[in-house]
Amino acid sequence: LNLAVIDPLKCIQCGLCEEKCRFGAINDFEVDSIHCEGCKVCVQICPVQAIDFVERICGHAYISETKYGPMSHAKLIPGMETSGKLVVLVRQNAKRLAEEGGFELVLVDGPPGIGCPVIASLSDIDKGLVVVEPTLSGIHDLKRALKLLDHFEVESLVCINKYDLNHDNTKAIRGFCFERGIDVMGLIPFDPMVTKAMVVGQPIVEFDPDAAASQALRKMWSEVKGHLES
Template identity: 40%
Template sequence: MKTRQLAVLSGKGGTGKTSLVASLAALAGRAVVVDCDVDAANLALLMPGSDGPTESFYAGRRARILEERCAACGRCTEVCRFGALTFQGSRLVVDRLACEGCGACAHACPNAAVAYDDNLAGDWWVRPVAEGLLVHARLGIAQDNSGKLVASLRKTGRELAERDGYELVLVDGPPGIGCPVHAALSGVDALLVVTEPTVAAEHDLRRIVGLAARFEVPTGVVINKHDLVPGACERLERSCAELKVPILGRIPFDPLVPERASRGRPALAASAGTAEALADVWSRAQEKLLSGEPNGSNPHLTGA
């Protein structure tokens, strides 16, 4: 039994990643779904079910001044590169939003007056859903450990899939091309990039396709709202050809998608044309991206 991992990313936010993932899960019928957009996790809104127990995710640490030992010499403030230590009058205080827990202050302190507390970076849950399991999280506000939390969720998703015999892990990724996106992309078998015919989405498509090439992940493109602006799609299609990424489907603009979402239903439950287009995306993704051996040795594509 082989488990395959398919990531959905976009570069630009708001192109429809989460709606697509919820629909693909329904079309696949059986999957472990991992919401890796940990600072704005929305998949749980489309995949009803009861969460299992809340699990805490600890990552990193934060400095704390032991006042009884602190001589207020200020050496820590000189070595801290994050501006996390400041004097309030003659007291030293730690800005816990700025502290990265590096340990430089403790090393510099002549009085051993710095202690460290483990940092609660977020919470995560496993939710049984109609299609299988949803692994999702909430990163603590203003936390800096999104990449680590994504890596941890991915690991949990993979282990659950292997334990329970799931053949598919779907990864709903964050926007952008930085740290948490690297964690969402690392080691997946294939990538679907959701884009739309706007100059901004096209610009960011180029960046995410460039990143996928570095990770050597076979990539396909889904064009969402392809018909929203007449004629706008052609330029995007030329860009895909130039980037050598296949277009695996075109989804129409459908005002019923947000309407269904507000009732907790995926895009698949919107208009018939939308459902048909999504089914088409899923069958082409299976054929073009998921038919090879797991982990990158796909016979159809050699990466973007």
């Protein structure tokens, strides 16, 4: 991403850039790097070409070895815009790792919502598993996510997490999916062991293989695998 920088030696302090920046990123002839969206309007309108456009680093991409296999991931610098570019880089690295290592499957853990990073995580995927919790906002987000997957012609699957916290909403989600021909892959119960596993930094299936959530996750995974192989 790019960032506007004002050269104080060239600036004649006309105030035009501050007036035209719709992100409020310029104050007292200085650019606030957190608010600058890199739209370049100020660069174009400055009458004395006092504003430069510089590249800035938004985050770093990493490739790590884990005991479950290689992992491509990234760290966004706090305050930086969550553009899809970093996600695209993570996806490219993952694809390369899979090709080099002869892996058949790349699992992409997409972010919540329907913004740029989500769209970037959807490109070229075979199936999208939407994880929803049985709340009204969860149902709302589910509908938006399914619409997005539809738009990109990606087959949708659904998993209901903590399904037992609201049986009415779980029923509503299942009904909604049934009407649209979307398969519900699994129902994961609320399980306090999940929090304990997170505290020690382990997946629940490893921390407590017999926990209710672990059993439900294994069952769901075999359903998902069946779908991927079909």
